[in-house]
Amino acid sequence: MKTFEYLITDALGIHVRPAGLLSKEGKKFQSEISIAKDGKSVSTNKLMSIMSLGVKAGNTVTITIDGPDEEVACNAIKEFFEKNL
């Protein structure tokens, strides 16, 4: 299992488009990927769930990746956050 924290800098927070892109990105991997804020954790496969976390600029989220390809997935998701959020 791999995990990392990320500080959201995008002014709108995790709005609908990046949430959609995140769920697409996550589905490329076999690993289970989840995103958590304030103790509430949801699967990144689900767009509405991600949005319901209400992640805003300045919030820190925790991403957890668990599965056979977690190494590659972790790098890809990290890169995704740095690029989009």
Added chain:
Amino acid sequence: MDVYSGSVASKGVAIGTIRELNKADSIVRRISIKDPEREVKRFHKALSIGLEQLDQLYKKALVDVGEETALIFDVHKMMMEDEDYTESIINMINTQKVNAEYAVARTCENFVDIFANMDDEYMQGRAADIKDISDRLIDVLLEKHESSLNFDTPCIIVADDLTPSETIQMDKSKILGFITRKGSVNSHTSILARTMGVPAIVSVQLPARVNNLKAIIDGLDGMFIISPTSEKIVEAKKKISEETKQKKFLAQYKGKETITKSGQKVNLYANIGSVSDIASVLANDAEGIGLFRSEFIYLEHTSYPSEETQFQIYKKVAEMMAGKKVIIRTLDIGADKQIDYFNMEHEENPALGYRAVRICLMDEKIFRTQLKALIRATYFGKISIMVPMIASVWEVERTKKILADIEQELKNTNIPFGEYEFGIMIETPAAVMIAPELAPLVDFFSIGTNDLTQYTIAVDRQNQKLEPFYNPHHPAVLKMIKMVVDVSKEFGIWTGICGELAADPALTKLFVEYGVDELSVEPNSVFKIRKIIRDID
């Protein structure tokens, strides 16, 4: 053959098939089903059709309006295929044994509740997206194609009423004309019809189901004829060809100066609502843009358009007009123009309420974003900034203070901007009376005759019952216009007219005599008004 009459909102004649648009709020009934598996299949099929529609819309929008707006449909696609959403629907069909339409409607309600209750304005706004994708799926399930705003062949649109955002979504090349059961000739859709140059008749007492019937809109005589006889069709065709001939005749005024025989020059500009209207501005040879209704940028978006989004639009307009003047009116919503994400409270008297510059001054963040985008765009062309609904001096002073702040901010960050004119709309009787106090603060006045008329004679222009009382030629209104022009001459600034009266051929001569410097009209009125002015001695 059935003949109906109504008020002409836009002139012209068209023959075609009726496309009836029903409000998307269809009532979904709960029906118990025996075979959930079959119902889930039905849902999956509707889902793939819905996604396909969104894909088409995305591609179309990409070409028509650019990537920024097109992304809305991409986002809708993501939401529609989201597992949370689809699983909830399928789950409901399986466990409650209900029809797919009902499962979609219930799921929609649940998600709308979640988003509407989040303490984040942006997320609250997403509730509208969920409603939108759910309505689309329900329409597909009910096989209600007619409620779609997109269609393949040109047709006559019939509806109870149309909101500006509904009208703007339609493919203008597929619209032969508009008929509405309600609405007034001064509503926004009527104005849009005139901009598009298609006939429109409003407050027509039509029966309920007229979809797919053949019809003639006669926007010359205010008649709407359903299932016309062959004689009527021949007659209509004759009118259409006469109109075309007339248009050709007027087109010889292309490239000619707008000047009276005695040499008085008038700047003849055009009104637009979006970048795509520029094609028609150039085709009709307008000498500039006298009114860019920037609120349509807000209407086309599902949340506040960013500074960058607005900047790109203003820049594009400035560049496309290549050095000709472009007067951009700052946000003018409220009253008959409502936007969901502004979350405006219900008002007893919206025409006298929270609208236009009042919103901008109370919610300065919105105003600053727009003004900054506008000032940045001045670097790329000849842009003028115009503020609507002014009634007091402090409103102008406050706006100028904000403009000065932004200019300083841009200088500090080395962002370039150019010279620009700053003007205000004169559309309240108060502004007319204090014109001598306002004139030293601005570069120009632009008279908005629609609102000025309604406020001067105290007649609600949205109320169709009051149309006999809505006299835009009322002497009080004409006197006010003369007063404003006189004041502007005294203070050495210029005055334009950008309301409907600017294109009223009966008044052109009078306005020229008053000494009006600029008239801004719908693009397809340019030649007509130019001809009248060139014929004045």
